[in-house]
Amino acid sequence: MLLLSIGGFYGGVSFLTDPSGRSLGMAPTVVQMLPVANLFLPGLFLVITFGxxxxxxxxxxxxxxxWALAEAAVNDMPYHWAWAASVGLSALLIIWIVVQFGFIGYQFPVQPITGLWGVLLLGLLLLPSVRRHCAI
Incomplete structure (x- = not known):
């Protein structure tokens, strides 16, 4: 999760400070394939969601x-709320990469690496030892 956070902050802040994406080597044609005018909103999403x-x-x-509010969201689950949120975030990361491929295709080596990271995180979270650690 910590490595995901570092990557989310890096990509997100890069997009917020340069919404054209040029600082990360993005060609203008990549942004034209997206349903947004520039990369500011995706940058904000990255900072909040993956940072x-x-x-x-x-x-x-x-x-x-x-945390009462977080616990209420997963009140019948036998695991700590942070485990459930981490599973959800890992799934969201995989979905984010799939949607990215749908809009812009394969453009950067970091895309499949990030997708594999999401699969690895999800796999680690589902290990019996991790689930035992996160059991209530």
Whole structure:
């Protein structure tokens, strides 16, 4: 999760500071394939969803804090809410990459690496030892 956070901040801040994507080597034709005028909104999404959220989840997976609102969202699950949120975030990462391929195709080596990272995170979260650690 921490590595995902670093990548989310890097990509997101890069898009926020340069919404054209040129600083990351994106050709103008890539942005033209997207349903947005520039990369500011995707950058904001990356910072919040794949920067801030996994950073917070890294802490929550280790410390297992009791947060009433988060616990209420997964009240019948036998695992800590941070585990459920991490599984959801890993699935969202995979979906994000699939949607990216749908819009712009294969453009950058980081795309399949990020998709594989999402699959790896999901696989790690589903390991019995991790589930035991995250059991309530």
């Amino acid at each position: 801030i959220a996994p950073f917070m989840l890294t802490y929550a997976l280790l410390a297992k804090p009791r």
